[in-house]
Amino acid sequence: MKFRTMGRHVKESFRSIGRNGWMTFASVSAVTVTLLLVGVFVAIMMNLNKLADDLENNVEVKVYAELIADEEQLATLEEEISTTLGVQEVVYSSKEQELVKLAETMGQEFQLYEQDNPLFNTFYVKAATPKETLAVAARIAKLDSVERVEDGRAQVQKLFSVLDVSRNIGLVLILGLLFTAMFLISNTIRITIVARRRDIEIMKLVGATNWFIRIPFIFEGMWLGIMGAILPITLVSIAYYNLFNLFNVELASTGIYSLLTPMPFLLQINALLLAMGIVIGVWGSFMSVRKFLKV
Amino acid sequence: MIQMKDVYKKYPNGIVAANGITVDIKQGEFVYVVGPSGAGKSTFIKMMYREEKPTSGDIIINGMNLAKIKAKKVPLLRRQIGVVFQDFKLLPRMNVYENVAFALEVIEESPKVIRKRVMEVLDLVGLKHKARMFPTELSGGEQQRISIARSIVNRPKLVIADEPTGNLDPDTSWEIMNIFQEINSRGTTIIMATHNKEIVNTLKHRVIAVEGGMIARDEAEGDYGYEI
Ligand SMILES: Nc1ncnc2c1ncn2[C@@H]1O[C@H](COP(=O)(O)OP(=O)(O)OP(=O)(O)O)[C@@H](O)[C@H]1O
Numbered sequence: 180m181k182f183r184t185m186g187r188h189v190k191e192s193f194r195s196i197g198r199n200g201w202m203t204f205a206s207v208s209a210v211t212v213t214l215l216l217v218g219v220f221v222a223i224m225m226n227l228n229k230l231a232d233d234l235e236n237n238v239e240v241k242v243y244a245e246l247i248a249d250e251e252q253l254a255t256l257e258e259e260i261s262t263t264l265g266v267q268e269v270v271y272s273s274k275e276q277e278l279v280k281l282a283e284t285m286g287q288e289f290q291l292y293e294q295d296n297p298l299f300n301t302f303y304v305k306a307a308t309p310k311e312t313l314a315v316a317a318r319i320a321k322l323d324s325v326e327r328v329e330d331g332r333a334q335v336q337k338l339f340s341v342l343d344v345s346r347n348i349g350l351v352l353i354l355g356l357l358f359t360a361m362f363l364i365s366n367t368i369r370i371t372i373v374a375r376r377r378d379i380e381i382m383k384l385v386g387a388t389n390w391f392i393r394i395p396f397i398f399e400g401m402w403l404g405i406m407g408a409i410l411p412i413t414l415v416s417i418a419y420y421n422l423f424n425l426f427n428v429e430l431a432s433t434g435i436y437s438l439l440t441p442m443p444f445l446l447q448i449n450a451l452l453l454a455m456g457i458v459i460g461v462w463g464s465f466m467s468v469r470k471f472l473k474v
Numbered sequence: 475m476i477q478m479k480d481v482y483k484k485y486p487n488g489i490v491a492a493n494g495i496t497v498d499i500k501q502g503e504f505v506y507v508v509g510p511s512g513a514g515k516s517t518f519i520k521m522m523y524r525e526e527k528p529t530s531g532d533i534i535i536n537g538m539n540l541a542k543i544k545a546k547k548v549p550l551l552r553r554q555i556g557v558v559f560q561d562f563k564l565l566p567r568m569n570v571y572e573n574v575a576f577a578l579e580v581i582e583e584s585p586k587v588i589r590k591r592v593m594e595v596l597d598l599v600g601l602k603h604k605a606r607m608f609p610t611e612l613s614g615g616e617q618q619r620i621s622i623a624r625s626i627v628n629r630p631k632l633v634i635a636d637e638p639t640g641n642l643d644p645d646t647s648w649e650i651m652n653i654f655q656e657i658n659s660r661g662t663t664i665i666m667a668t669h670n671k672e673i674v675n676t677l678k679h680r681v682i683a684v685e686g687g688m689i690a691r692d693e694a695e696g697d698y699g700y701e702i
């Protein structure tokens with residue numbers, strides 16, 4: 180096929196979009212609604228993923244030192260912990276500091292315990308990789324002057340399963356949406372093609388090959404997909420940017436969790452939406468023109 | 475140019491519209507196909523550009539056996555034949571110019587050649603001034619002439635016309651016959667199905683009469699031969 184014929188097909192596809200008025204509108208709307216939902220779901224899912232990762236990376240082992248341990252023993256213990264296999268970081272927090280923390284979260288009444296502090300001197304230990312957390316905890320439990328070891332995994336395990344379930348639900352929803360969109364657009368294009376069935380028949384009788392007829396339709400599907408992606412891309416970008424500015428400072432201050440920063444993330448999600456729009460449009464028109472070409 | 479040998483055509487509904495047709499048409503001939511309604515004229519013609527496929531028998535056009543060519547080759551065949559359809563078959567969403575140009579676009583002619591040739595044939599059929607109008611804005615006779623313009627624009631060696639004067643008044647019919655006469659004199663083969671007794675009897679050419687899917691008569695300078 181010659182290059183100028185491609186130009187002709189592109190031109191033809193644009194004209195067809197113009198001529199098909201409300202059908203174009205219907206197809207574009209179908210894509211828009213779908214991509215909007217997909218965009219929202221993907222944004223939520225990606226951030227849930229980030230949350231899971233953040234939490235997983237933040238699982239700590241809490242090591243309570245024996246109450247009888249003196250300064251020297253505590254120093255030795257800290258030394259031993261930090262040289263334990265798989266340990267990345269050790270932070271010491273005296274029982275006084277622990278009480279202050281507790282009071283901060285639970286309320287000032289806890290200050291009353293200051294005279295008779297029931298808390299332990301504590302080491303917060305972080306494993307080099309989340310996977311090693313359990314092993315690290317077990318190793319530390321064997322050291323001298325250790326009263327008890329608590330590994331944070333159990334606490335987040337529940338959260339993980341919730342996240343997993345919601346991730347899977349999101350995935351199923353997105354696939355369902357995509358399927359619906361393809362169905363919708365191929366149906367919409369099919370209606371316009373039924374109207375153009377006679378045109379196709381005539382074109383074939385005048386000597387057009389199948390590809391000569393098909394390519395303008397494929398371009399048309401592509402434009403529909405791209406047009407359908409414009410609104411979702413804009414809305415998702417604006418909404419995400421604003422939500423990010425609204426919440427991220429607060430979230431980040433926990434030191435554990437932060438939202439995905441808009442810059443690479445919005446680019447990725449927008450590229451995804453655009454690509455999906457194009458795939459939906461092209462696939463839809465390809466499928467619907469197929470059965471009318473057997474003249 | 476065209477050879478048919480023992481051609482049968484049975485439609486899916488059981489009607490046999492061609493019942494053993496054998497015929498030989500040479501390059502440059504002008505042939506009328508006549509016969510009563512339902513005799514099989516259109517079927518005879520449609521098999522030549524593969525709108526219908528023969529049930530059995532051979533149809534050889536320009537060395538291609540239409541009974542055997544692959545679906546992929548059909549567009550190539552159709553580009554070698556100009557077809558004037560009884561119902562015009564103009565593309566309603568394209569204007570006159572674009573309709574005619576389409577036959578050249580499918581063979582990927584250059585825009586320059588397309589412009590020149592389209593204007594030439596529109597001039598020939600006397601509708602140059604209506605190039606920007608749409609088929610629905612034209613009279614039946616004008617649409618018919620556009621259909622003829624499209625059929626000859628890529629200069630095919632064979633033009634097939636199914637009742638090209640079917641719905642036209644005598645004056646317009648004669649205008650159209652003049653165009654056919656003109657392109658035939660340039661060496662183009664013309665096959666034309668018609669019910670127009672006056673034309674067949676006045677402008678003498680070979681006459682093939684089809685009845686019941688068979689060739690009942692084939693005369694070099696024949697008459698229409700049926701009373702209306
Ligand atoms: N697509 C089709 N499916 C089934 N039967 C058909 C089809 N086309 C034509 N026929 C039948 O085949 C026979 C011949 O039809 P054809 O159209 O060839 O006649 P014709 O000679 O062109 O008639 P007319 O002068 O009225 O145009 C008719 O009996 C018709 O009913």
Ligand SMILES: [Mg+2]
Nearest residue numbers: 515516517636
């Ligand atoms: Mg007929």
